[in-house]
Amino acid sequence: MWPDTRLSELLGIEHPIIAAPMAGASTPALAAAASNAGGLGSLGCALMDEETVRGTLGETLRLTKRPVNANFFVHKPPERDSAKDERARARLRPYYEELDLGEVPAVAPSHFPFDRKMLAAVLETGPQVVSFHFGLPDDDIMAALKAAGRTVLSSATTVREAEILQRRGADAIIAQGYEAGGHRGFFASSEVQAQVGTMALVPQIVDAVSVPVIAAGGIADGRGIAAAFALGASGVQIGTAFLSTDEAAIAPAYRSALRGAGEEDTRLTRSFSGRPARGLVNRYMEEMAAHENDLPDFPLMNPLTGPLRKAGAERGSPDFMSLWSGQAVRLNREMPAGDLFRSLIAQAQDAMKR
């Protein structure tokens, strides 16, 4: 049925299609729908503490008996710069006043590290696949994951990053092209201007590594899936298309913004988290564009923008929300996740028969 079965065999799934993690938008119902349809569902755990990870993963694994992927961020500890912190807080003050949100909070860490405790939560709760963004955890944690029989994935935005991930033990590599929504996964390259489109990136990574390659970025229907296999990928990861499914946990204003969006409407921005991520342009992104290289390191910006995003969502305004989206957003369709998954498979099969 698929021209390459290396990834499906590695993951123990029928269809080599991964519904992307999407921290904040993924839900147990969304992940389970993808896994139950024969693919790999994912939970974005980057913003969760250990107890929430246990609860959310546990709930997912009650909804499906199939493999599930838990995704974590493994960024370097941020450099602190209190002058920069204060400049960022001052820049956000007018927005806090406009939205009547009181004082801008202090700059502080917001993501939970993937440490021994988090490792225990994952191993005890039981997802079969663990994926990472911004690299891989330390060698001892990698060894523990492997010893526990987990399959480990991570994202590469360049050939060099793919080679590093393979050397450090990734079982498969997500080739994340420039088109992808959300955070760019780079960790060894940092030149945003050098980020590579999916069409160019996938074959170059396929040539460089021996593990299966998963294409991501700009893939939103069966044509993109078929194209990814033609490029030599063993599977795909699809995010944005699943944001418009019933099971995605996104605010109505976000859902509505996706509905009207086209390929010209996304940009990379550092202004929400401190790291470049792709989302639909809104007022906050436009107004902060001039300052985005003078913000606290990722993820220190998150607690500063959190109240703005929340207030925007509550008021039904997209102005201050992080509207992560890839460049193929025009192809989104609103339907239940399982239906979307089955439609993607049918479309891909059709496209491959041509």
Added chain:
Amino acid sequence: MWPDTRLSELLGIEHPIIAAPMAGASTPALAAAASNAGGLGSLGCALMDEETVRGTLGETLRLTKRPVNANFFVHKPPERDSAKDERARARLRPYYEELDLGEVPAVAPSHFPFDRKMLAAVLETGPQVVSFHFGLPDDDIMAALKAAGRTVLSSATTVREAEILQRRGADAIIAQGYEAGGHRGFFASSEVQAQVGTMALVPQIVDAVSVPVIAAGGIADGRGIAAAFALGASGVQIGTAFLSTDEAAIAPAYRSALRGAGEEDTRLTRSFSGRPARGLVNRYMEEMAAHENDLPDFPLMNPLTGPLRKAGAERGSPDFMSLWSGQAVRLNREMPAGDLFRSLIAQAQDAMKR
């Protein structure tokens, strides 16, 4: 043999693969090799006066009896700003001194307009296909081309641009993705940050227009060709891969730079011509990056950078040359153009059989 024959039928060719124009690097021998191999060879005529167009096209048409494509730029007349001109000249002065090139020339138009005289040169010399970059010529020239039975192509970087081109009479549309080397073809969108990757762009344009779509950007071997067809394209245009063929007219230092280049090594720059174009990073691009939004309009920068590029090429230094390249450059192979063309076809057929 090909899953979609609309483009080959439109162009009267066997294989729906276009060797891209590449003004400055394309030659009669390169174009003829592609056409003789059953594809469509192209001549980049943007930098040629009418007599050179007649001579070069005439030479090409003596080397092949098959269809050939002549490509022209149809940009808007630049806005003049003498203060900006002087700032640009001042910035280039140290480079002129370093290379002992004398005075920086005055800012002046450099490209030849596609006017009635150029139209006559094209119609009298006889290429079957005429393609344009940065839009399409005026309606009366379009009508004259159509009346003379010529097939007209142009590039779109967004859905909106594709719709405009179709409405104005383009017979097929080149969907130029972010990965592509050389000048971005945009004319209705100008946000460089919004430029769309090939994987996302092609299906969205295919859905929006009824004419055949030609995928371009990041396609350098048979895998990319097969992927383009999967995305719904009726053909592909390939540039960078042909730069490494024997027939390309590029300086040895440029050829050598391509040989060592990877997917991380290109950037978009305005610093050579005043319009964003993708090339391998070099000293000039890096040093001018901070000033590239304060340069004379395209194409007024060209005569200022021309002597630097020429001197760089003559001295075997890539520091000041415009090393146009797409993001799939790592896939380049050095061989005669006809051999590359036949290899692309064989690879694509293999990839489509998978």
